[in-house]
Amino acid sequence: MVREIEFRDALREAMSDAMRDDKRVFLCGEEVAQYNGAYKVSRGMLEEFGPRRVIDTPISESGFAGMAIGAAMLGLRPIVEFMSWSFSLVAADPILNNAPKMLYMSGGQLGCPIVFRGNDGAGGQLGSTHSWCVESLYANVPGLKMIIPSNPYDAKGLLSSAIKDDNPVFCLESERMLALKGDVPEEAYDIPIGKAVVRRPGTDCTIVSFGRPVHFAMEAAETLAAEGIDCEVIDGRSIKPLDRETIAASVRKTNYCVVVDQSWSFSSVGSEVAAEVHRLCFDDLDNHVHRVHNDDVPAPYAWNLEQEMLPNTRKICEAVRACTYNA
Amino acid sequence: MPIEITMPRLSDTMERGTIIKWHVTEGDEVTAGDVLADVETDKATMEMQAYDDGVVTGILVSEGQPVDIGTVCATLADEDDDGEAPAPPPVEVAAEVVAPAASAPAASPAPAARRSGGRRITPVARRLAEQHDIDLDALTGSGPSGRITKKDVLAAAQAGDEMKAAVPPSATPPAEPAPTTLAPPSPVEAVPATPVTSGELALHADDRREPVSGMRQTIARRLVQSKQEIPHYQVSMAFDMDAITDLRTSLNEELAQVEVKLSMNDLLVRACALAMSRNPLMNASWDGDAIVLHGRVHIGVAVALPEERGGGLVVPVIRDADRKSLRQISAETRALATKARERGLSPEDMEGATFTISNLGMFGVEHFTAIINPPNSAILAVGATAQKPVVRDGELTVGWEMQATLSNDHRVVDGATAARWLGTLKSLIENPSTILV
Numbered sequence: 001m002v003r004e005i006e007f008r009d010a011l012r013e014a015m016s017d018a019m020r021d022d023k024r025v026f027l028c029g030e031e032v033a034q035y036n037g038a039y040k041v042s043r044g045m046l047e048e049f050g051p052r053r054v055i056d057t058p059i060s061e062s063g064f065a066g067m068a069i070g071a072a073m074l075g076l077r078p079i080v081e082f083m084s085w086s087f088s089l090v091a092a093d094p095i096l097n098n099a100p101k102m103l104y105m106s107g108g109q110l111g112c113p114i115v116f117r118g119n120d121g122a123g124g125q126l127g128s129t130h131s132w133c134v135e136s137l138y139a140n141v142p143g144l145k146m147i148i149p150s151n152p153y154d155a156k157g158l159l160s161s162a163i164k165d166d167n168p169v170f171c172l173e174s175e176r177m178l179a180l181k182g183d184v185p186e187e188a189y190d191i192p193i194g195k196a197v198v199r200r201p202g203t204d205c206t207i208v209s210f211g212r213p214v215h216f217a218m219e220a221a222e223t224l225a226a227e228g229i230d231c232e233v234i235d236g237r238s239i240k241p242l243d244r245e246t247i248a249a250s251v252r253k254t255n256y257c258v259v260v261d262q263s264w265s266f267s268s269v270g271s272e273v274a275a276e277v278h279r280l281c282f283d284d285l286d287n288h289v290h291r292v293h294n295d296d297v298p299a300p301y302a303w304n305l306e307q308e309m310l311p312n313t314r315k316i317c318e319a320v321r322a323c324t325y326n327a
Numbered sequence: 328m329p330i331e332i333t334m335p336r337l338s339d340t341m342e343r344g345t346i347i348k349w350h351v352t353e354g355d356e357v358t359a360g361d362v363l364a365d366v367e368t369d370k371a372t373m374e375m376q377a378y379d380d381g382v383v384t385g386i387l388v389s390e391g392q393p394v395d396i397g398t399v400c401a402t403l404a405d406e407d408d409d410g411e412a413p414a415p416p417p418v419e420v421a422a423e424v425v426a427p428a429a430s431a432p433a434a435s436p437a438p439a440a441r442r443s444g445g446r447r448i449t450p451v452a453r454r455l456a457e458q459h460d461i462d463l464d465a466l467t468g469s470g471p472s473g474r475i476t477k478k479d480v481l482a483a484a485q486a487g488d489e490m491k492a493a494v495p496p497s498a499t500p501p502a503e504p505a506p507t508t509l510a511p512p513s514p515v516e517a518v519p520a521t522p523v524t525s526g527e528l529a530l531h532a533d534d535r536r537e538p539v540s541g542m543r544q545t546i547a548r549r550l551v552q553s554k555q556e557i558p559h560y561q562v563s564m565a566f567d568m569d570a571i572t573d574l575r576t577s578l579n580e581e582l583a584q585v586e587v588k589l590s591m592n593d594l595l596v597r598a599c600a601l602a603m604s605r606n607p608l609m610n611a612s613w614d615g616d617a618i619v620l621h622g623r624v625h626i627g628v629a630v631a632l633p634e635e636r637g638g639g640l641v642v643p644v645i646r647d648a649d650r651k652s653l654r655q656i657s658a659e660t661r662a663l664a665t666k667a668r669e670r671g672l673s674p675e676d677m678e679g680a681t682f683t684i685s686n687l688g689m690f691g692v693e694h695f696t697a698i699i700n701p702p703n704s705a706i707l708a709v710g711a712t713a714q715k716p717v718v719r720d721g722e723l724t725v726g727w728e729m730q731a732t733l734s735n736d737h738r739v740v741d742g743a744t745a746a747r748w749l750g751t752l753k754s755l756i757e758n759p760s761t762i763l764v
Contacts, residue, residue, distance in 0.1 A: 255451045283450045283451065284450065284454070286450075286452060286478075325470055325476055
């Protein structure tokens, strides 16, 4: 049965379903148990699964991430919640240097079926050090998968697939979307990792985005439709693997592509998409791929400046107009 | 400050120019007066010179790409810039001076596009142009820096479809040989004039599409215009060439000492000019609601260009040919033909003809008709002077004969006028001593 629930509840349903199905799955992180999660994602889980499977950790990302990786290597399937992906930076060694490489370095003897999840991107006036978008930084590393749901339905389905996956999966959520409501089936379901979806069909320009900026892309598409530019919006759903085929098929149709990526532009998910579109669709392009990113500055604290720094609807509209020679 | 080298206006009618060859590359030092490039206009190929000293920092227009007058084609860094630049390592100084000059006027893609060997065309535009068989050279790009985009190609494809629907293919005017003279034999003349509507022919495996030069486009445009607007008719006459052949032979024997050799064409230029001054109605142009009677006689002489310079046809003008001596006419014609073949004529060399002669005699052609060179109202198509069985004084004998055909604009010249003019020419040629004085 489908009901309307919040993004945070969809995440919890995916975790709870998996924990009911598979005794090896457990959740750990700061405040996930007794406090029901810093953002109430794990509300009620301690009650249902008990303190051996819903584990409060010290404020020590490097320690609990490393501990969970060890558990994964030895056969458990941990879910590690980072209150914010910004805090995962102190755990860079275990999550980047150990987890994604374990299967390779052990010659296939030790896998690392683990999910790291938490809030990614600007939360709203959290300041520069707490507003990280880690996708471009982390997606660079071989051996991991990365999902970035933009709505409650995808959150449940993608996280469910991630927990079942035998590889380390990084699940990027957004504090700004946790209260977002959407229709979600009560029963468990999986959304395949590495498959994008067309959110809005269109003929004149492809907008590719991931996570929260998909909503800005949809708003921009409405604004642009009023100007006669019919955009096709693609929600990547996963960053790694990247669904090149869906993106390329769309660009071959529209001949124009704008990528919207909430990370900084240099060496980013956006530049990767642009490079792949140029490679796969070279003869179909009528302009180079245009990119919309965070401005190349640390996130400002001031509300108005932060909004301006992020990839917003206005920037997307401008990029589409420029790309389609309508500027 | 970078110095911008813009496409100059090299003639009154010039709207665009094409750099057919750059003589400098980025990094070259140039001084004022150096030739930077050869520019092809609608009329001629001319040199683009530097007016300042400096270093070439950017070549912004590729060879073969037509651009509007005033378009920045290259940039020079003023030598003074270097002098004022700060002391540190010379490489960095150069980079600081050069970079803004090179990148500012022509947003980043310019050099890359140039290196790809042509105009700026987006990949999908190129692909669609192939699909629709659109001639990209005929398009004007609407994108930044004239980039040809999908929209431009689709618009051209649509326009092409409409044109196809409107004009049946048989409406293309039948090809006539382009008027020509004086040039060494070359097969160029055999090529029919390019149809005005391009990009419609289906290509077979052995075919090759050759983009046309500015000159060929001008020839095509002007001759189609002439053939469509001017009510042409032709009047032919045979000329007894015995006397003039003898005269030329004896004159050339005399002049050999001073290394002058008169061609039959020189004699014809002079004869036509004299015939004009005796029949001023022929020396005229149609001007809508009036006929302009030209007070002076300027004779255009069609010259075919050698194929290795791209072929084509130009018409240098011998001014006041009725007032010039044969030797003057001969020297001028020779100089202009040489200039046309080797360096290209300037617009002044080709302006103001009131009548044109096209001579295919040296190819053995006996008879042909020519298309009027507007705004002339007549053109004379001259065949070979050859030995023929002729009747002289009631006797069949062998004599030198030439056929010439006058094409006339019936709006200006009626048949009797044309016939009278040919009669005057015949009298001059057959009594050639009158040509000498």
